[in-house]
Amino acid sequence: MYDVIIIGGGPGGYAAAIRSAQLDAGVALVETDIIGGTCVNRGCIPIKVWLRAADTLRRIQGAGDFGIRAKVEGIDFQTIVERKNGVSSDIRMGMEALLGNYGVEVLKGRGVFKSPGEIDINGAVYQAKKYIIATGSRMAVPDIPGLKDALLTTDQALDLQNLPASILIYGAGPIEVEMATIFCRFGSKVTLAAQTRRLLPREDQDSSQRLAQALRDEGVTLFLGQKLESVKPVGNEFICSLSGSKNPTITVEKVLCAPRLPNTQNLGLENAGILLDEDGSVRADDFLQTSVEGIYAIGDVVGHTMQSHAASAMAITAAENAMGQSKLFSFNLVPRGAWSFPEVASVGLTEEEAENQDLDVTVGEFPYAINGLAMSVNEMKGSVKVVFDERYGKILGVHIVGPNANELIGEAVVAMQFEYTVAELAAGIRVHPTFSENVVDAARDALGWALYLPKR
Amino acid sequence: MVTEITIPKLGLTMEEAKLVKWSFDMGRTVAAKQMVALIETDKVSFEIVSPVKGLVYPVVPAGTMVLVAQIIGYIATDEAELAILQKEHPVDAGVIVEQSEDKPGGKLDKTAPAATDTAGSKVGERIIASPLARRMAKDHDLDLAKIPGTGPGGRIVEADIQKILAAPTQAAPAPISKAPAPEESEFALTVAEEIPIQGIRKVIFQNMHLSLNTQAQLTLQTEVSAKGMQDFRNRINNILDPDETKISYNAIMIKAVALALRQHPRVNSSVDGEMIKVWKQIHVGAAMDVGKGLIVPKIRNADTKSIMTIAKEMGQLVDKAKQNTLSLDELQGGTFTITNLGAWGIDHFTPIVNFPESAILGLGRIVEKPWVKNSEVVVEPRIALSLTFDHRIIDGAPGAMFLKTLTRMIEEPLLML
Numbered sequence: 111m112y113d114v115i116i117i118g119g120g121p122g123g124y125a126a127a128i129r130s131a132q133l134d135a136g137v138a139l140v141e142t143d144i145i146g147g148t149c150v151n152r153g154c155i156p157i158k159v160w161l162r163a164a165d166t167l168r169r170i171q172g173a174g175d176f177g178i179r180a181k182v183e184g185i186d187f188q189t190i191v192e193r194k195n196g197v198s199s200d201i202r203m204g205m206e207a208l209l210g211n212y213g214v215e216v217l218k219g220r221g222v223f224k225s226p227g228e229i230d231i232n233g234a235v236y237q238a239k240k241y242i243i244a245t246g247s248r249m250a251v252p253d254i255p256g257l258k259d260a261l262l263t264t265d266q267a268l269d270l271q272n273l274p275a276s277i278l279i280y281g282a283g284p285i286e287v288e289m290a291t292i293f294c295r296f297g298s299k300v301t302l303a304a305q306t307r308r309l310l311p312r313e314d315q316d317s318s319q320r321l322a323q324a325l326r327d328e329g330v331t332l333f334l335g336q337k338l339e340s341v342k343p344v345g346n347e348f349i350c351s352l353s354g355s356k357n358p359t360i361t362v363e364k365v366l367c368a369p370r371l372p373n374t375q376n377l378g379l380e381n382a383g384i385l386l387d388e389d390g391s392v393r394a395d396d397f398l399q400t401s402v403e404g405i406y407a408i409g410d411v412v413g414h415t416m417q418s419h420a421a422s423a424m425a426i427t428a429a430e431n432a433m434g435q436s437k438l439f440s441f442n443l444v445p446r447g448a449w450s451f452p453e454v455a456s457v458g459l460t461e462e463e464a465e466n467q468d469l470d471v472t473v474g475e476f477p478y479a480i481n482g483l484a485m486s487v488n489e490m491k492g493s494v495k496v497v498f499d500e501r502y503g504k505i506l507g508v509h510i511v512g513p514n515a516n517e518l519i520g521e522a523v524v525a526m527q528f529e530y531t532v533a534e535l536a537a538g539i540r541v542h543p544t545f546s547e548n549v550v551d552a553a554r555d556a557l558g559w560a561l562y563l564p565k566r
Numbered sequence: 567m568v569t570e571i572t573i574p575k576l577g578l579t580m581e582e583a584k585l586v587k588w589s590f591d592m593g594r595t596v597a598a599k600q601m602v603a604l605i606e607t608d609k610v611s612f613e614i615v616s617p618v619k620g621l622v623y624p625v626v627p628a629g630t631m632v633l634v635a636q637i638i639g640y641i642a643t644d645e646a647e648l649a650i651l652q653k654e655h656p657v658d659a660g661v662i663v664e665q666s667e668d669k670p671g672g673k674l675d676k677t678a679p680a681a682t683d684t685a686g687s688k689v690g691e692r693i694i695a696s697p698l699a700r701r702m703a704k705d706h707d708l709d710l711a712k713i714p715g716t717g718p719g720g721r722i723v724e725a726d727i728q729k730i731l732a733a734p735t736q737a738a739p740a741p742i743s744k745a746p747a748p749e750e751s752e753f754a755l756t757v758a759e760e761i762p763i764q765g766i767r768k769v770i771f772q773n774m775h776l777s778l779n780t781q782a783q784l785t786l787q788t789e790v791s792a793k794g795m796q797d798f799r800n801r802i803n804n805i806l807d808p809d810e811t812k813i814s815y816n817a818i819m820i821k822a823v824a825l826a827l828r829q830h831p832r833v834n835s836s837v838d839g840e841m842i843k844v845w846k847q848i849h850v851g852a853a854m855d856v857g858k859g860l861i862v863p864k865i866r867n868a869d870t871k872s873i874m875t876i877a878k879e880m881g882q883l884v885d886k887a888k889q890n891t892l893s894l895d896e897l898q899g900g901t902f903t904i905t906n907l908g909a910w911g912i913d914h915f916t917p918i919v920n921f922p923e924s925a926i927l928g929l930g931r932i933v934e935k936p937w938v939k940n941s942e943v944v945v946e947p948r949i950a951l952s953l954t955f956d957h958r959i960i961d962g963a964p965g966a967m968f969l970k971t972l973t974r975m976i977e978e979p980l981l982m983l
Contacts, residue, residue, distance in 0.1 A: 502701045504724070529696030529724055 115238035117221040120147020122409030122421030123244035129429035131212035140221035146202040149418040156268045159194040164295035223378035240432035247410035250371035256341035260348040262364040274363035282309045284448035285368045291450045303333040314460035314509040372411045398428040420444045447516040452492045455519035458507030470500040474556020478512045482543030489513040494552040503531030569641040575634045576894045583607045590622040608769045611890045623651045695722035702727045777921035781956040785916040790973040792932045792949040798979040817877035822975040824868035830968040836922045851900035856887045864900045913950040928952035
């Protein structure tokens with residue numbers, strides 16, 4: 111009998127296994143495929159390698175502004191793919207080694223609950239005092255006539271040796287935005303369409319608008335508030351019909367579609383009595399416990415922010431709770447990120463969400479355009495926006511579009527975690543010139559005394 | 567070497583005290599065995615003496631509630647040590663050495679972690695709280711020192727303040743004050759004085775409620791002749807030397823009660839969980855009001871002491887009570903209480919048991935009344951007795967029998983021999 115069995119070896123399950131082992135648990139980790147999950151093998155990490163390639167190209171193409179005359183002779187996609195595979199496998203090997211180091215037993219196969227206390231793996235029955243479900247999410251390609259034939263999944267896209275000349279990316283989430291960024295930079299003609307009226311609909315409206323403008327500047331055509339009705343083959347291409355106010359048709363070589371759904375099927379959740387939420391995710395409370403005592407769920411499978419860092423943060427809480435503690439998970443402190451040019455990152459409430467909560471909302475904003483470093487390095491798109499409650503100065507949310515946004519948002523997470531008011535943030539000192547000065551300046555603007563903005 | 571000044575535990579139940587005053591300003595020299603600070607519990611005042619000679623460094627300001635074992639200051643051997651203390655334990659704007667005695671709001675929340683818990687949010691005088699929690703507390707006029715922190719390391723966080731604001735009885739403004747101008751109505755009540763329920767009042771407040779809330783209290787009342795007791799008292803007092811303590815009715819009563827308790831041990835007991843604990847010792851307390859609220863000093867093992875001794879000890883206790891020098895051990899651990907309202911012209915009443923004891927005897931005045939004796943109306947001094955007891959553990963008949971034994975001894979004090 112194990113103390114903890116963790117189902118799923120992605121970033122969530124991996125972190126949960128190590129944390130449980132640190133707390134002296136006997137741990138087994140069940141994985142059907144390879145360790146590392148979507149993040150390491152098919153998501154965050156591979157995309158970052160591609161993005162770095164795209165960014166390198168971008169910088170070379172912009173090098174003339176700094177007097178560097180350089181010409182790109184060609185792009186060897188195979189090298190990108192090999193590098194991507196190399197990084198993934200290095201990380202995966204590191205994870206496997208560390209699991210061994212902590213004495214975590216890795217059980218290969220599909221874990222299926224037989225009852226709340228038993229799990230079946232390839233016909234063998236295992237028992238644990240506590241379970242942590244970390245099965246992640248899977249692709250869920252929508253049922254659109256003809257889409258199948260034109261479909262390019264992100265898995266396929268990350269292994270491409272030749273990029274399509276034209277592509278429709280259908281969806282407005284972080285993955286779609288990142289894929290659009292990559293394809294566009296490598297010369298594909300990219301159209302991004304989505305049913306939602308704005309990009310990254312979970313984000314602040316200002317962030318969506320700034321990102322939309324940046325993508326347009328890159329050369330991406332946007333059709334927002336449009337539904338993909340059908341895909342019809344014409345020769346080597348496909349005609350995609352969109353429904354909506356503009357009602358356009360687009361001819362492309364490929365259609366990329368990447369919606370994800372929580373992995374809740376074929377896990378025997380019903381045998382254990384584990385309930386799902388309306389959106390199909392596993393229902394978990396603030397302690398990350400499911401509807402069944404002693405069974406926890408973390409990461410993509412519980413929905414919310416389907417990003418790797420959310421899973422690994424939940425993993426710590428779930429593992430500690432499984433080992434007898436009672437920690438609450440702070441859903442409001444999970445940052446969100448997208449790696450476009452420029453990056454988009456945020457934590458907490460958007461201005462609109464805060465308004466809807468009837469709070470006395472005030473915002474402060476500071477654009478990259480007047481930041482010394484941004485001007486020096488010619489990366490001036492973007493802004494830091496601080497949303498706060500006027501009453502006590504409580505920071506409700508921070509929204510950053512701009513270079514290094516995903517690093518900078520850490521400042522906001524720390525500030526909110528330790529309950530700084532906007533006044534503490536405004537009183538901060540940062541090295542000059544850095545992008546981080548923008549965070550402090552946005553807080554000062556929130557209080558009405560940003561030094562480097564015109565008098566209000 | 568720096569010597570810590572800590573709050574002593576003066577009795578079993580003592581948890582906190584009020585730091586009334588410091589005898590010295592910061593940096594002044596105190597001699598060994600000299601009083602350095604004065605503290606006051608809900609029952610006694612106590613002088614803290616310095617164990618060594620040195621320079622006083624107060625950390626906690628006078629007027630604050632402090633916990634047992636809390637460090638309230640230090641004694642430095644020399645200026646150098648004092649300088650180190652100032653660096654290690656900076657005191658905001660200098661500690662106020664003396665403060666008005668009854669500052670409202672000085673009461674410490676007992677749910678707050680003690681300062682000796684290093685994990686608690688109070689390390690010495692530094693309160694660990696998030697900036698947001700501080701801002702909210704300031705806005706709502708909440709004292710952070712009274713708020714238990716639930717954040718990392720006992721840090722006070724937003725949720726802790728929200729909890730207090732959500733609790734209707736706490737410092738959050740009562741909705742009535744926001745109701746449409748009640749003061750404009752001619753029928754509205756206006757406050758003449760607001761008296762904080764704290765200190766001794768709070769202890770009485772809680773004990774009275776606890777007593778009635780816990781026990782099933784029944785009061786039996788009767789009246790007996792006080793003639794025998796009067797004669798007995800006069801006879802003894804007449805033969806005493808002028809410098810000997812005269813015996814009081816209370817002393818006689820204490821002795822009589824103690825002897826009656828010996829015959830009816832069940833009345834001399836307490837409930838402890840699922841057990842009735844019948845006490846071996848008989849410690850009789852006499853409730854008295856010396857101007858600072860109700861206190862009940864005890865005569866220990868009253869059944870074994872002579873009336874003369876009891877009278878003498880009572881005299882000493884009263885003197886101490888007046889001087890506020892009673893020790894906690896003289897005030898707690900009783901097994902039965904006597905309360906006397908005779909001086910205010912009361913006959914019968916329903917005393918409330920001094921919890922966790924199980925019975926209390928109320929004495930009325932001694933008054934001459936017509937009384938039918940042997941078919942004739944005679945004038946006789948009479949005294950009313952009111953016995954309240956916990957009916958959960960003492961049935962009516964045994965309670966009445968205790969009273970009967972007692973009345974016989976009062977009517978014929980020679981039975982006490």
